[in-house]
Amino acid sequence: MxxxxxxxxxxxxxxxxxxxxxxxxxxxxxxxxxxxxxxxxxxxxxxxxxxxxxxxxxxxxxxxxxxxxxxxxxxxxxxxxxxxxxxxxxxxxxxxxxxxxxxxxxxxxxxxxxxxxxxxxxxxxxxxxxxxxxxxxxxxxxxxxxxxxxxxxxxxxxxxxxxxxxxxxxxxxxxEIQYLVIMLGSLGVLGWAVIYFHARKLSEPIQNVVMSARQIVEGNYDVLLNKTIKEKEIHELVHTFAEMADRLRQLESMRTELLAGVTHELKTPVTSISGLIQAINDEVVSGEEQKEFLEICLKETKRLQKMVEDLLDFNSFAVGAITVCQEEQNVNKLVREIASQWQIVNDLGHVTFTVGVLDKQTMIYVDPGRVQQILINLLNNAKQAVGGKGSIALTLYETDTDLRIDVKDDGPGIPAKEQPLVFERFFRGSNKKDKVRGLGLGLSYSRMMAKALGGDLLLANSTSEGSVFTLILPMRKEQSEEIA
The missing domain is CATH 3.30.450.20 (PAS domain)
Incomplete structure (x- = not known):
């Protein structure tokens, strides 16, 4: 010390x-x-x-x-x-x-x-x-x-x-001596004045950044910085700091919403389970109603367990602990199987679901389980977006360097101001907060898994006519033959 x-x-x-x-x-x-x-x-x-x-x-x-x-x-x-x-x-x-x-x-x-x-x-x-x-x-x-x-x-x-x-x-x-002394003295004063005013000009924006940083430490994220600076490095510093402050403000807002959301989401099933069990315990219901109450308790317990697992899984994913077991797969067959399983499990009603694959059998090394997790999450989001009526398209295609899978819906789209935040952890869009219960970790999970596979997950497009999410998979090994 x-x-x-x-x-x-x-x-x-x-x-x-x-x-x-x-x-x-x-x-x-x-x-x-x-x-x-x-x-x-x-x-x-x-x-x-x-x-x-x-x-x-x-x-x-x-x-x-x-x-x-x-x-x-x-x-x-x-x-x-x-x-x-x-x-x-x-x-x-x-x-x-x-x-x-x-x-x-x-x-x-x-x-x-x-x-x-x-x-x-x-x-x-x-x-x-x-x-x-x-x-x-x-x-x-x-x-x-x-x-x-x-x-x-x-x-x-x-x-x-x-x-x-x-x-x-x-x-x-x-x-001559006088001229020399005057010249050197003038140069000294001029040089000092130049470096003083230039250093003062240089230090002002940095001092503003320091003061803004102190405000952020105190919890005030609404900082004002002058971004009209000619020096490239100082301009980039101020601009980057302003972006960081804005990002921290958004994350703080999301954190606050997360605490309220997690509290609400976890409290609701616990309250429901507690009330139902209390009714059974007090013999308020019996027979078939009692059985129905127990089934509801079981369903709420599973949903509560899923939320806790999501939180635990996210902690593991956040530190890079994502296990990937790659094996050679026929990508056409894999996409069809995932689409078929999802369609069987979900009651689509008036929703039109189409699947498009490649014209040739293509073999790649990939983890089929992780691909399924990503696509199921994207399809579930698409179903929520279109509501009870609309269309969803799952399309597989290839580029010169990789394979891509698009999940497209014709829902209302994502507001422009929310599009940069869709992959942020715990972020839930305004169109989901009051309609869909969850923790807002699905897209964050999916992108982490896509990166672990060597690819990426992007929001390719989103307008009032619908949204398109694109899963990119690296084409490490390819064996193809034309389909007759």
Missing amino acids: GINSVFIKNNEPVSLLRYWTTRYLLTLVIGLLIIGAVSAYWIKYAAIEKQIEVTRLFAEEVADRVVDDVGNILVGEKLHQVLDNRRKFMGVDRNLILFIEDVKGKVVYSRPTKLPPPLQQAAPELLKQADMRDKVRHPSGETLYVIRKNLEFNDRIIGEVILLFPETDIKVGKE
């Missing part, structure tokens, strides 16, 4: 809106952080490339300035002023370090003129590395980018310009 309580407490469910909004927001934040990191790296890379390009242009400018018309390298105080002006104009950072070497590798000019002692000591090694690399390491540990430009005269190299600028001097524009 304690473990279960802790488990439920630690795993308390949250609303769909909160669940998906929180997880989407977390995913969105992680995604935006990754995008931000990649974007920042790209902005930094673009700034480095821009700085390198500008410094390369400055190196070309320096190369053009220091070589005169006869191929000499000119350096001096005037060069300082020219280079400072050009560097300011081109936006090259003032921390730039400039070296000019002659063809022998000797430094003939440097800017600044007096290098810091650590850099002055490391200058030869830096210049040596600069000839082979695009980056070198400052004595302080800082990374320096290297830009080289050859000094040429008449297609002959007479020296080299070497520019070094620290990585820390590469500045990323504030506007």
Whole structure:
């Protein structure tokens, strides 16, 4: 008990809106952080490339300035002023370090003129590395980018310009960072708003279904649900739930009717038997009347026993405990025998009964007892439908895949609103409740038995001109020959 309580407490469910909004927001934040990191790296890379390009242009400018018309390298105080002006104009950072070497590798000019002692000591090694690399390491540990430009005269190299600028001097524009922050922030707010409103829209019909389910638990089956939903899965959920609620309402109504019906149906024979036996016991009747009363008691007892057996059989059938003993049968002969037996037992009076079979002898594997139960029940229902006058037809025919037996009557038919319920257990139509006594299990039994045989039982048609029930039997084995 304690473990279960802790488990439920630690795993308390949250609303769909909160669940998906929180997880989407977390995913969105992680995604935006990754995008931000990649974007920042790209902005930094673009700034480095821009700085390198500008410094390369400055190196070309320096190369053009220091070589005169006869191929000499000119350096001096005037060069300082020219280079400072050009560097300011081109936006090259003032921390730039400039070296000019002659063809022998000797430094003939440097800017600044007096290098810091650590850099002055490391200058030869830096210049040596600069000839082979695009980056070198400052004595302080800082990374320096290297830009080289050859000094040429008449297609002959007479020296080299070497520019070094620290990585820390590469500045990323504030506007670019601001744009990035605004863009990521806007995407975050927009993404959160989208998932919030979509999750809210998604959760509303589900919440309505939950509220309706609670109403059903409390016994209220008249629930109202909005079925005009565009999302296919949610629409199917709501539509299916509404159908389930309607079905439960019908079953609840049938259950109520069942309790009243079973009570009435079982109470009537018990009351009748009790009254008749009491009359015999009190010697109110004697002789032939006493014998007649006992016969009535026996008849009512058998009917009461049949009702109880129906209820017990239905419980067995409902859990699939239907025994089927299939054997090879001539289906024409089987149908004729069942029709003949039913006709002998029942006084048809003014009811016309016809039987139609196949034009060939067809052998199938089937349980003849179960087929008889189904057909007798259908024929009894047809007789009740036509009353004392009408026609009943029992017709056997085959399709490409199975054999079918139709039981047709010309009675008043089944009301359209009751047709979907005719195979429901304990359902009794409005035309039977006050005329025929029973529990409303006949058609449910029959369909269960038909399915156990591998077939089915259908209400093929029902109008004001009559009804047709169809028993479908699988044609597993067939041996036929034409009748001469």
